[in-house]
Amino acid sequence: MLSSSLVLFTGKGGVGKTTNAAAAAARCAATGRKTIVVSADPAHSLADVLNVPLGAEPTLVSESLFAAHLDGTAEFHRAWGKIRAYLGTILTASGLNEVTSAQVLTPPGAAELGARVALNALVDSATYEVVVVDCAPTSETLRLLALPTALDWFLARVNPGSMLKSLWHRGTGIPLPGSDVLSALDELRASLSAVEAMLRAPTASIRLVSGLERVVIAETRRLFTTLTVLGYHVDGVVANRVMSLGEREWPTEWARAHQVAISDLHDSFPDYPVWTVPFLAHEPIGCRALAEVGFASYGASGVIGQERTEPMVVTPNSLTLPTGFADDAQLRVAVAGTDLVITIDGHRRLIALPEALSGRPVRQARLRDGELRLSFGSP
Ligand SMILES: Nc1ncnc2c1ncn2[C@@H]1O[C@H](COP(=O)(O)OP(=O)(O)OP(=O)(O)O)[C@@H](O)[C@H]1O
Numbered sequence: 049m050l051s052s053s054l055v056l057f058t059g060k061g062g063v064g065k066t067t068n069a070a071a072a073a074a075r076c077a078a079t080g081r082k083t084i085v086v087s088a089d090p091a092h093s094l095a096d097v098l099n100v101p102l103g104a105e106p107t108l109v110s111e112s113l114f115a116a117h118l119d120g121t122a123e124f125h126r127a128w129g130k131i132r133a134y135l136g137t138i139l140t141a142s143g144l145n146e147v148t149s150a151q152v153l154t155p156p157g158a159a160e161l162g163a164r165v166a167l168n169a170l171v172d173s174a175t176y177e178v179v180v181v182d183c184a185p186t187s188e189t190l191r192l193l194a195l196p197t198a199l200d201w202f203l204a205r206v207n208p209g210s211m212l213k214s215l216w217h218r219g220t221g222i223p224l225p226g227s228d229v230l231s232a233l234d235e236l237r238a239s240l241s242a243v244e245a246m247l248r249a250p251t252a253s254i255r256l257v258s259g260l261e262r263v264v265i266a267e268t269r270r271l272f273t274t275l276t277v278l279g280y281h282v283d284g285v286v287a288n289r290v291m292s293l294g295e296r297e298w299p300t301e302w303a304r305a306h307q308v309a310i311s312d313l314h315d316s317f318p319d320y321p322v323w324t325v326p327f328l329a330h331e332p333i334g335c336r337a338l339a340e341v342g343f344a345s346y347g348a349s350g351v352i353g354q355e356r357t358e359p360m361v362v363t364p365n366s367l368t369l370p371t372g373f374a375d376d377a378q379l380r381v382a383v384a385g386t387d388l389v390i391t392i393d394g395h396r397r398l399i400a401l402p403e404a405l406s407g408r409p410v411r412q413a414r415l416r417d418g419e420l421r422l423s424f425g426s427p
């Protein structure tokens with residue numbers, strides 16, 4: 049089956065994520081590929097940037113280019129309405145009033161969870177050759193990417209259906225979930241796994257949009273590190289709002305500083321493309337202006353990056369993973385049963401250990417040249 053290429057644009061607040069996501073999509077569509085750009089940012093400024101009204105249903109914006117706003121909260125309520133309703137009966141049975149239980153039942157991250165599921169449906173339908181996502185700023189994007197992984201892990205190990213049944217048998221008085229609730233729980237698990245697979249597929253990548261100020265580049269490097277440790281595929285960096293020497297009336301100091309910043313970005317990301325977008329005299333708004341930005345950044349080279357190759361290397365006694373710019377103080381590594389648990393800045397990644405390494409103690413963990421190498425002892 050044809051599967052869509054997926055590119056997520058993220059970066060610090062205000063750096064130009066929406067503009068560059070829309071520009072990349074416009075550039076892709078101009079080469080004749082059926083493309084959709086969707087906003088996963090609840091602030092939804094995609095409509096303003098494209099200068100067309102948008103809703104949850106895809107709108108044709110120009111030839112081969114569609115756009116939509118993902119409504120994560122609505123999707124959450126749609127997908128997990130039955131489970132919520134059932135949990136609501138438990139909470140109200142245990143004395144919580146309806147308003148409070150409704151609040152408890154829309155957990156933090158519900159919108160991100162819903163957005164992931166809506167995105168999965170879009171990619172799965174294979175209606176579009178390319179799906180470009182305009183993400184929210186850094187912290188919300190990390191929540192979008194990292195939070196459901198933990199939930200998926202939880203649901204895969206703790207079977208809430210049988211747990212509830214055993215509580216019922218012990219006479220706790222809680223109502224037993226009906227088969228519709230149990231099958232909704234199974235669907236939830238299946239859909240979270242499918243979403244996980246979609247984001248980690250070789251055809252999915254994350255593109256970092258960066259400004260050229262030192263503070264912004266520092267955040268870009270941190271974001272790269274976290275995403276890499278979490279196992280997501282970063283495919284390049286867009287350096288936005290570049291003031292070039294000899295162009296327009298830019299203060300020379302700024303233009304020089306930008307020159308240095310661009311070379312810093314190349315040094316920081318030697319194995320990745322760094323696309324540059326000039327600081328334009330006018331806000332690039334509307335399809336035509338965005339297609340020009342897209343052409344200036346990508347030219348004829350194409351918007352879609354390289355498919356990823358497996359970055360984890362496993363030998364009979366070791367496992368090596370890329371870790372970006374992480375240092376020892378930032379990373380925590382532990383083995384929990386058959387999983388390797390890696391924590392960075394409060395985000396957890398769980399890696400099912402290959403059978404040959406499972407159940408063996410970690411003898412040595414060494415962080416060097418952007419890689420973590422774990423050596424395993426005998427069981
Ligand atoms: N290269 C550029 N030249 C001139 N103006 C730009 C450029 N890139 C973006 N802008 C303008 O900067 C503003 C912010 O851009 P944009 O909305 O794309 O940023 P964002 O990262 O999506 O912001 P947010 O974090 O709020 O979602 C917009 O008004 C946009 O038109």
Ligand SMILES: [Mg+2]
Binds near residue numbers: 066093182183
């Ligand atoms: Mg934006």
